[in-house]
Amino acid sequence: MTTEQTPPVPGPKPLRADARRNRARLLEVAEAVFAEQGTGASTEEVARRANVGIATVFRHFPTKEALLEAVLIRRLEQLAEEGRRLLAESGPTEALFALFDLIVEASPVKNAFAAALADAGVDVGAAAAEAGHALHAVLSELLSGAQRAGAVRKDLEVPELIAILVGTARMLEHLDGHPASAARARAVVRDGLRPPVAG
Amino acid sequence: MTTEQTPPVPGPKPLRADARRNRARLLEVAEAVFAEQGTGASTEEVARRANVGIATVFRHFPTKEALLEAVLIRRLEQLAEEGRRLLAESGPTEALFALFDLIVEASPVKNAFAAALADAGVDVGAAAAEAGHALHAVLSELLSGAQRAGAVRKDLEVPELIAILVGTARMLEHLDGHPASAARARAVVRDGLRPPVAG
Known part of the structure; x- marks a missing residue:
């Protein structure tokens, strides 16, 4: 403000x-x-x-590339803002799982933009770095909060959380048009993020 | 034989x-x-x-493409054989998780072959279909067996199992060079495949 x-x-x-x-x-x-x-x-x-x-x-x-890049950065910024809003509204665990879903759903669009920019020779890594950092910071905060609440496995760190987001997006892309299968694949990842049952 | x-x-x-x-x-x-x-x-x-x-x-x-295709098909056949061997040796649950790891590890190679063939205009989908079906059949058999043993969630079907394989390979590709993170990401998927805890 x-x-x-x-x-x-x-x-x-x-x-x-x-x-x-x-x-x-x-x-x-x-x-x-x-x-x-x-x-x-x-x-x-x-x-x-x-x-x-x-x-x-x-x-x-x-240029067209400047426009594509700005749209991509705006998406990343909006996801970070949404994460912060969810945290304020409903606590870290719900916020983490909700943001997880939002990022996974945004991923095909993000990938299409990144691919178009890479084709045009634009280094998206550098261009979107700042917006990416903000999203990274929100994810890190939600993850720690959900871990403190005992809702997510304690050993998980942000790099693998991001890899799991990327991999889950790939799963759902593979199951495009098969919503029942996609729901079951999501449940596997979601349950796997929870602390393992002792035994 | x-x-x-x-x-x-x-x-x-x-x-x-x-x-x-x-x-x-x-x-x-x-x-x-x-x-x-x-x-x-x-x-x-x-x-x-x-x-x-x-x-x-x-x-x-x-042609070079015929050679690439034959190597790819041989990899798929070997994975299916390995799955049958594992099943005979150690039962469906261990066999399923072991074959899961083998497929995930083989995936980057498989993808590189598929990409090279696609670049050359060869339709890998059709070419490797038969070997793919054999692997699909083994996965299906291991999945049912592990579900009957109560070791894998009952609602899981082969299409999402394959999507989860594809997505897990993508996760590990993202974490290449970070073995500790990769091990934690694998644990998330592996635990997520188990039956959910009632509650």
């Missing part, structure tokens, strides 16, 4: 409030268009759907 | 015993060469390491 921000490193000059709103709206429209038509959708289509001229899109996003 | 085989569909004429042995040996050498050097390794290198002329390799495998 800070109203003033001093950029820690020299960067583009801050956008005025209306320019910020326009940028946010363009990202929202772009996300919808890419979700419907794939990452091959044109910048022109985004402009048309946002009811602005193509010049307006290019003012905010000089 | 059948010594006579009647091919169910018209196929290439049966190889003489020594030709069969040569073919098997070439496949073994080819697998080692591809494992060491990747699927980009040349047929010449396979011939050199097998101590035969290139013409001998081409007599058995007219």
Whole structure:
């Protein structure tokens, strides 16, 4: 809720409030268009759907890749925000499992964006690093909280939690169109995250 | 242990015993060469390491793709055989978990072969279908046995078991070089396959 921000490193000059709103709206429209038509959708289509001229899109996003990258970063930021909101609302365990599901569901979209950017020679690793760190921090906080509550196995660390997210997304991709099988595969992972039964 | 085989569909004429042995040996050498050097390794290198002329390799495998495909099919067949051997030796539950690990470990190699064949325009789905079916049948038998023994959740079916194999391979690929994390990720899946604790 800070109203003033001093950029820690020299960067583009801050956008005025209306320019910020326009940028946010363009990202929202772009996300919808890419979700419907794939990452091959044109910048022109985004402009048309946002009811602005193509010049307006290019003012905010000089290239199609800049637009794809901004949408990807916005998704990561939204997941981190959602994690924090869930934590405040319902405690770490419920929040962790809910965020787990959200990330797994967002993963095919994220992968499609990452693939499109990699094809264009953009290093997504670097570009999305900051947003990725924020999400990483939220996951780490939820994991510790759920472990303290005794709801998740104590030995689990963030790197394998992320690998399990990636692997679960792959499972569900494999079971696309088979919701009953997908639900059972999710249950396997979800139950496996719980502390093992002594014996 | 059948010594006579009647091919169910018209196929290439049966190889003489020594030709069969040569073919098997070439496949073994080819697998080692591809494992060491990747699927980009040349047929010449396979011939050199097998101590035969290139013409001998081409007599058995007219193209590099035919060789890659035969190695992939042999891996699938070996996994199915190994599953049957494990079942006979140690019962369905141990056999299922052991075969699970073997398939997950074989997966990166299998994927590299499948990718190389897809790049060459070969439809691996069709090519390896028969070997895939045999492995599928063994998995199904081990799964039912382990479920009857009460060691695996009753609701699990083969499609999601295969998806879980694919997803676990992806997890471990993500954790390559981090064996402690990989062991914990494996434990999550393994425990998740067990029947859920009532509560």
